[in-house]
Amino acid sequence: MADNLAPHWRLRAQRYQLVGNVCLKCDAKFFPPRQVCAKCRGTEFDLFQFSGRGELYSFTTLRSAPAGFEQYAPYSVGMIKLDEGPMVEAMLTDVNEDKLTIGMRVEMVTRKIREEDGERGLLVYGYKFRPSDA
Amino acid sequence: MKPKREVGIVGYGAYVPRYRIKASEIARVWGGADDGLPIEEKAVPGLDEDTITMSVEAARNALARAQIDPRTLRAVWVGSESHPYAVKPSSTLVAEALGASGAILAGDWQFACKAGTEAMQAAIALVGSEMTDYALAIGMDTAQGRPHDALEYTAGAGGGAYIMGPAENALAVLEGSYSYVTDTPDFFRRAYQHYPEHGNRFTGEPAYFAHTLAATQNFLELMQLTPRDFQWAIFHQPNAKFPLQAAAQLGFTRDQVAPGLLVNKIGNTYAGAALIGMTNVLDNAKPGDRILLVSFGSGAGSDAFSYVVTDKILERRDLAKRTAWYTARRELIDYARYARFRNKLVMN
Numbered sequence: 001m002a003d004n005l006a007p008h009w010r011l012r013a014q015r016y017q018l019v020g021n022v023c024l025k026c027d028a029k030f031f032p033p034r035q036v037c038a039k040c041r042g043t044e045f046d047l048f049q050f051s052g053r054g055e056l057y058s059f060t061t062l063r064s065a066p067a068g069f070e071q072y073a074p075y076s077v078g079m080i081k082l083d084e085g086p087m088v089e090a091m092l093t094d095v096n097e098d099k100l101t102i103g104m105r106v107e108m109v110t111r112k113i114r115e116e117d118g119e120r121g122l123l124v125y126g127y128k129f130r131p132s133d134a
Numbered sequence: 135m136k137p138k139r140e141v142g143i144v145g146y147g148a149y150v151p152r153y154r155i156k157a158s159e160i161a162r163v164w165g166g167a168d169d170g171l172p173i174e175e176k177a178v179p180g181l182d183e184d185t186i187t188m189s190v191e192a193a194r195n196a197l198a199r200a201q202i203d204p205r206t207l208r209a210v211w212v213g214s215e216s217h218p219y220a221v222k223p224s225s226t227l228v229a230e231a232l233g234a235s236g237a238i239l240a241g242d243w244q245f246a247c248k249a250g251t252e253a254m255q256a257a258i259a260l261v262g263s264e265m266t267d268y269a270l271a272i273g274m275d276t277a278q279g280r281p282h283d284a285l286e287y288t289a290g291a292g293g294g295a296y297i298m299g300p301a302e303n304a305l306a307v308l309e310g311s312y313s314y315v316t317d318t319p320d321f322f323r324r325a326y327q328h329y330p331e332h333g334n335r336f337t338g339e340p341a342y343f344a345h346t347l348a349a350t351q352n353f354l355e356l357m358q359l360t361p362r363d364f365q366w367a368i369f370h371q372p373n374a375k376f377p378l379q380a381a382a383q384l385g386f387t388r389d390q391v392a393p394g395l396l397v398n399k400i401g402n403t404y405a406g407a408a409l410i411g412m413t414n415v416l417d418n419a420k421p422g423d424r425i426l427l428v429s430f431g432s433g434a435g436s437d438a439f440s441y442v443v444t445d446k447i448l449e450r451r452d453l454a455k456r457t458a459w460y461t462a463r464r465e466l467i468d469y470a471r472y473a474r475f476r477n478k479l480v481m482n
Contacts (some may be wrong), residue, residue, distance in 0.1 A: 018232035111182040
């Protein structure tokens with residue numbers, strides 16, 4: 001039996017489309033979406049789809065990967081400052097470590113993140129970022 | 135075949151992964167290059183890429199060019215022989231990623247290398263019958279070739295996505311289409327098998343050439359057109375030799391075929407092969423150009439289409455990355471990394 005399918009399903013809009021939310025009171029934007037505005041404590045929001053464009057704020061490379069990600073090691077992860085404001089942490093793809101520079105323009109792509117339960121389980125997809133000119 | 139309502143391509147998009155392996159590198163490992171190599175190099179998907187992720191990017195490019203709300207799509211169809219799941223549609227995830235899920239048809243098509251154009255035929259019919267205004271057809275593959283098999287030299291990765299819609303909003307209007315199919319077992323993959331089987335020389339004359347030539351000749355006759363009426367022609371491209379030979383037999387010149395012939399640089403992208411040739415042609419075509427698109431799928435059959443490019447191509451084609459952007463980005467890998475990327479190393 002495949003376990004833990006529901007948590008992946010609930011997050012599909014965030015993972016596939018980078019959908020967060022925007023505070024109706026002060027226009028602050030959040031990713032992932034929040035229930036209380038961190039800026040004005042407002043509690044009314046609309047969904048907001050981010051453009052997926054931003055710049056690389058910081059990055060590092062994992063050589064000893066956590067369980068489920070071993071096949072990708074070594075791989076880089078980054079903090080991406082989206083053009084609309086929020087900071088997102090994500091795996092970086094389509095780029096070699098020596099080409100990464102702080103401030104470089106990056107864009108969101110949808111990629112395979114991991115496989116649950118080896119070859120029998122769910123394929124988990126989601127956002128990663130790559131250099132805009134990669 | 136012609137739909138009752140005039141239909142055309144409203145948006146299109148390509149995708150090719152960034153990794154390449156040279157055919158000479160495969161020959162270095164296995165030998166067998168005495169008769170020459172079938173292509174120069176082929177595209178290889180990265181560890182986090184598959185038919186779903188590649189379809190999503192190509193479809194996003196198509197949506198950017200179409201300039202339509204994804205919620206107006208009423209069908210998302212993905213043609214491939216490398217769907218990541220045996221049971222569970224690729225198309226539902228693609229639709230969700232585009233923001234198109236909900237009131238849509240979604241399905242995965244399978245007809246070897248013809249699955250993408252089969253989806254295109256169905257999308258034309260859906261729009262042409264006025265059941266909907268917009269339908270998305272994708273042909274995409276991460277093709278598999280058994281190590282030390284002839285297919286390993288050519289089995290590449292990539293494809294194209296097409297949004298079909300009303301002719302008045304199209305950047306290329308469909309003039310007509312035709313399909314030719316027989317039961318010809320030149321290539322197949324049984325359930326639970328990782329790699330396909332093929333009939334060597336049997337894949338040529340009775341399969342590729344018989345169906346490609348019959349579809350094209352019958353179509354041209356029905357449309358009362360000749361090769362000279364077309365600026366460009368795209369044929370399915372399992373290697374560099376077959377499409378050129380078919381084009382010559384049909385009376386098309388190398389100049390007509392060249393822009394749509396990408397196999398030498400990205401390999402045989404199977405269900406994506408003819409469709410990504412078409413994206414490169416659209417990237418470079420002028421308004422008024424007539425384009426012949428002919429696919430071939432083992433099993434076997436061919437679909438033929440004639441499109442005429444409209445003025446809208448000029449304002450739409452640079453709204454997304456061109457095919458040349460994908461073919462130009464390139465990281466060369468050796469056979470060891472290729473074996474890792476293509477899951478040819480068994481770890482447990």
